Amino acid sequence: MKFSKLLLTVILFLITLITLKKNSDLRNKFYDEVYNSSFNFAYVNSLYTKFLGEPMPFLNETTNMVFNEKLVYDNIDDYMDGAVLTVGSNYLVPVLDEGIVIFVGEKENYGKCVIIENSLGVDILYGNLSNINVSMYDYVKEGSLVGEVNNKLYMTFTKDGESISYDTYLK
């Protein structure tokens, strides 16, 4: 029984590989789907929480670095595809909108940055961080700590690969 299951898995895997090799149209579509689109976990999570309650009950949230602050800044300007916010030195950046962390690392022009995908499928980038307090695939609530930033915080808002104006999130 176990052996036949294994065999079936191997056969299915090989069939997929062979069809992808033979059919270039399908291959392009497949790669496009796999590499460019992402499943919107945050949307499913918010929907699930709304109707069925927390997906992981009994979690002790108080230890989860929630400091419930709003994002405050002195000035806002355009920068690259998004905005640059002028904040104080060693400013602690809170999460603007809850979602799942889909990127942590360095990016050109943005320095150390974190990307959080929210429930509407908008990727919000927090750039120029000096300290990062979240890690990949963390599910972060609104107001929890992203990291620390010195004077300048870069933010971009992208949906389906196209950048959108920051007016809807920052006023």
Next chain:
Amino acid sequence: MIHILNKISFHPLFYLITIVMLITGLFKHFILFLFIIITHELGHLLAILIFKWHIKEIVFLPFGGLILIEDDINKPLIEEFIITLMGPLFQLIILYLFPRLSYISIPLLLFNLIPLYPLDGFKLINIFFNKIIPFKYSYLLSLIISFILTFILLFYFHNFLVILSLILILFKTYEAYKIRKHYFNRFLLERYLKRLKFRKKKVINGLCLDRMYRDYKHDFFFKNKYYDEKEILNNLFDFKGKVC
């Protein structure tokens, strides 16, 4: 080792919570949850291997793991107590080694210690009742406590997964309640068929088998005469070729 791995099975509801965790993006929480419950079960497993008990099945339920034991009911209470305690103990070690995981390991630990039927809390209160009241009533009392508590919790929580788990617990409790008479019969039959050695002895007035304790050898005092436990059980089980 291989024969233990072959005994692992997954409850359908476990697959359900796996899917829920994956589509809501809680991969990390799910992996931590798995890590904690596996360590918990390893604690039980270690004690089981030391005492050489027999494992029937290891099931993964939506709220943790469960090791089903296929062994005598009359095994020493202290062994069962240590086996039960090893799980939470291993979880405490995790709590000590990884204090950052406390937000997930403390709730799991506390949930496990609630006296609901297949959880460790139930086993602990059952062992405690076994110590102070006769076997038959202790099992019944623990099951009733589990039943009532499940009902109370069912009204207290408004969460899909919690309610699903509690309904599962309710069914399991009911199943155990249904077979309680067979369970008690097995308890007597084991004492009849096997040469069990108990260190302590108890005298019971009358011939009531319901008043037998676990971990004790019994003498029955009836009409100014002492009867050995074996004689009474002989009367009960030995049909001497008679067919009723």
